[in-house]
Amino acid sequence: xxxxxxxxxxxKRYGDLAAVDGVSFKVYKNEIFGIVGPNGAGKTTLVECxxxxxxxxxxxxRVLDLxxxxxxxxxxxxxGIQLQEGLFPDRLKVNEVLxxxxxxxxxxxxxxxxxxxxxxxxxxxxxxxxxxxGQKQRLSIAVALVSDPQVVFFxxxxxxxxxxxxxxxxxxxxxxxxxxxxxxxxxxxxxxAERLCxxxxxxxxxxxxxxxxxxxxxxRIDGGLRINFWLDDLSxxxxxxxxxxxxxxxxxxxxxxxxxxxxxxxxxxRVLEHNNCNFHDFTVSKPTLEDVFLSITGKxxxx
Amino acid sequence: xxxxRQFRKLIxxxxxxxxxxxxxxxxxxxxxxxxxxxxxxVFIPAEAPREIVINYVTxxxxxxxxATGAIFGVPLSIVTYRQIKFLKRLTASGARSLTILGxxxxxxxxxxxxGIALLAVAAMLVYDATLxxxxxxxxxxxxxxxxxxxxxxxxxPAVVRSARAANALSQIIFFPVxxxxxxxxxxxxxxxxxxxxxxxxxxxxxAAELMQGLWLGTPLVDLIWQVLILLGILCLGLVIAVRAxxxx
Ligand SMILES: Nc1ncnc2c1ncn2[C@@H]1O[C@H](COP(=O)(O)OP(=O)(O)O)[C@@H](O)[C@H]1O
Ligand SMILES: [Mg+2]
Numbered sequence: 342x343x344x345x346x347x348x349x350x351x352x353k354r355y356g357d358l359a360a361v362d363g364v365s366f367k368v369y370k371n372e373i374f375g376i377v378g379p380n381g382a383g384k385t386t387l388v389e390c391x392x393x394x395x396x397x398x399x400x401x402x403r404v405l406d407l408x409x410x411x412x413x414x415x416x417x418x419x420x421g422i423q424l425q426e427g428l429f430p431d432r433l434k435v436n437e438v439l440x441x442x443x444x445x446x447x448x449x450x451x452x453x454x455x456x457x458x459x460x461x462x463x464x465x466x467x468x469x470x471x472x473x474x475g476q477k478q479r480l481s482i483a484v485a486l487v488s489d490p491q492v493v494f495f496x497x498x499x500x501x502x503x504x505x506x507x508x509x510x511x512x513x514x515x516x517x518x519x520x521x522x523x524x525x526x527x528x529x530x531x532x533x534a535e536r537l538c539x540x541x542x543x544x545x546x547x548x549x550x551x552x553x554x555x556x557x558x559x560x561r562i563d564g565g566l567r568i569n570f571w572l573d574d575l576s577x578x579x580x581x582x583x584x585x586x587x588x589x590x591x592x593x594x595x596x597x598x599x600x601x602x603x604x605x606x607x608x609x610x611r612v613l614e615h616n617n618c619n620f621h622d623f624t625v626s627k628p629t630l631e632d633v634f635l636s637i638t639g640k641x642x643x644x
Numbered sequence: 645x646x647x648x649r650q651f652r653k654l655i656x657x658x659x660x661x662x663x664x665x666x667x668x669x670x671x672x673x674x675x676x677x678x679x680x681x682x683x684x685x686v687f688i689p690a691e692a693p694r695e696i697v698i699n700y701v702t703x704x705x706x707x708x709x710x711a712t713g714a715i716f717g718v719p720l721s722i723v724t725y726r727q728i729k730f731l732k733r734l735t736a737s738g739a740r741s742l743t744i745l746g747x748x749x750x751x752x753x754x755x756x757x758x759g760i761a762l763l764a765v766a767a768m769l770v771y772d773a774t775l776x777x778x779x780x781x782x783x784x785x786x787x788x789x790x791x792x793x794x795x796x797x798x799x800x801p802a803v804v805r806s807a808r809a810a811n812a813l814s815q816i817i818f819f820p821v822x823x824x825x826x827x828x829x830x831x832x833x834x835x836x837x838x839x840x841x842x843x844x845x846x847x848x849x850x851a852a853e854l855m856q857g858l859w860l861g862t863p864l865v866d867l868i869w870q871v872l873i874l875l876g877i878l879c880l881g882l883v884i885a886v887r888a889x890x891x892x
Contacts, residue, residue: 427736445649
């Protein structure tokens with residue numbers, strides 16, 4: 342596998358705070374590499390060091406064999422960047438924004454097909470301030486792609502979007518990878534990382550706490566399935582606990598059962614129905630990256 | 645050359661954004677001409693010799709146009725772009741900081757040139773204003789004044805964060821500075837203590853004297869003080885800008 346990015350022992354301090362505290366990893370060609378973690382974990386600081394927009398306090402970075410610190414301008418001609426924050430002037434039209442950014446790079450793609458790809462063709466003549474949140478994000482993607490870069494960085498691409506717009510964005514990111522590019526995707530949505538990324542680095546307080554494919558990360562935590570429901574009457578709990586292969590936790594009236602397979606789910610249901618229990622909101626779920634984060638760090642992703 | 649293309653694209657973007665802002669267009673192009681008529685028709689005493697007065701008023705109002713760009717135009721563009729992280733966005737796309745700032749300055753220069761040309765045409769056609777000195781030295785003085793005033797007011801983006809604050813600060817600076825520098829009211833009509841103790845500390849005062857001198861055809865040797873003072877202001881402005889400018 343061809344290595345596109347090398348990060349070794351990167352540290353970035355702000356005063357006493359080490360926002361990034363000794364991070365190392367490699368990114369390979371044509372993968373979607375996720376950097377996930379809660380707000381304030383240091384994700385933006387880390388990617389902006391890779392883009393040469395911030396200067397690390399220590400460590401070694403090569404992106405496309407260039408040092409972002411020494412060759413920032415050269416590097417930024419070759420990569421595409423979507424910033425976590427970053428708007429355009431209200432009174433510029435969509436096609437004018439793209440024309441401007443196309444003109445800043447030494448090479449660029451045709452603008453109309455690009456607008457079509459991000460679904461903004463009918464908004465080409467619209468002013469930036471007339472766009473919805475999702476459309477603004479899509480323009481931001483188009484700007485990141487206008488130079489036909491080999492490596493694209495997305496930072497919190499879908500924050501603030503409704504679920505439907507988010508899904509549309511996911512489709513777009515996958516298609517970028519399928520077009521042969523390498524994508525670095527920063528997000529605090531574990532579900533997004535799980536769905537999209539080929540590999541994920543989970544970071545917490547400036548350090549990588551796990552790095553693997555989403556499937557491997559999830560398979561590390563025991564208990565394949567998770568059953569959730571709540572009961573009016575808790576007297577049945579003892580009988581449920583006696584079901585084989587069933588790990589049960591009670592919190593108020595909320596019951597969580599971890600188990601290895603489907604048979605336990607059927608058995609739990611049978612016991613509940615057999616005893617004419619009143620149970621509500623019965624759900625069965627697989628563990629997610631959120632559970633991985635919880636099991637590694639002992640805290641919830643969001644409070 | 646990619647840098648030239650970047651300049652071209654950034655300048656046309658900046659001019660476009662300016663064109664779509666009616667208040668800016670009004671202050672750059674319409675207000676100075678309107679003020680010219682107001683001064684000539686209303687403010688000056690009826691017995692004053694108009695054909696002489698116009699040659700003082702015209703260069704003063706040109707300084708008004710330059711100062712408008714220096715106090716409002718450039719700082720507000722910079723602060724707004726910085727606030728919405730557009731400056732960072734441009735840097736992230738392979739444009740250098742100097743290219744970006746240079747384009748903002750050049751776009752503003754072009755707007756200023758147009759405003760001054762409009763004013764000159766109105767003054768010449770309606771009131772028979774005439775350039776008494778050499779065109780070359782007048783133009784050189786204009787560019788120099790633009791640079792000097794442009795540089796000194798770069799302290800505005802360094803001390804404020806938001807576009808609103810920049811706008812408020814620019815307003816607070818603009819009106820007193822205009823009144824006490826001899827641009828709106830001739831210095832000899834101001835109270836003596838203002839002319840003596842306040843006006844000399846306003847950069848615009850020296851800019852107005854230089855531009856008036858060059859318009860009237862005063863020999864350059866007699867303007868050497870104004871040139872030196874503006875040069876000092878230019879250097880001071882650049883030093884402050886380099887030291888205190890915040891990119892984010
Ligand atoms: N320019 C800065 N100055 C000081 N502290 C900063 C700066 N940028 C980020 N931080 C701090 O560094 C930590 C990581 O921030 P950030 O990289 O933005 O996290 P994330 O993108 O994961 O939410 C936070 O505690 C944040 O307050
Ligand atoms: Mg962030």
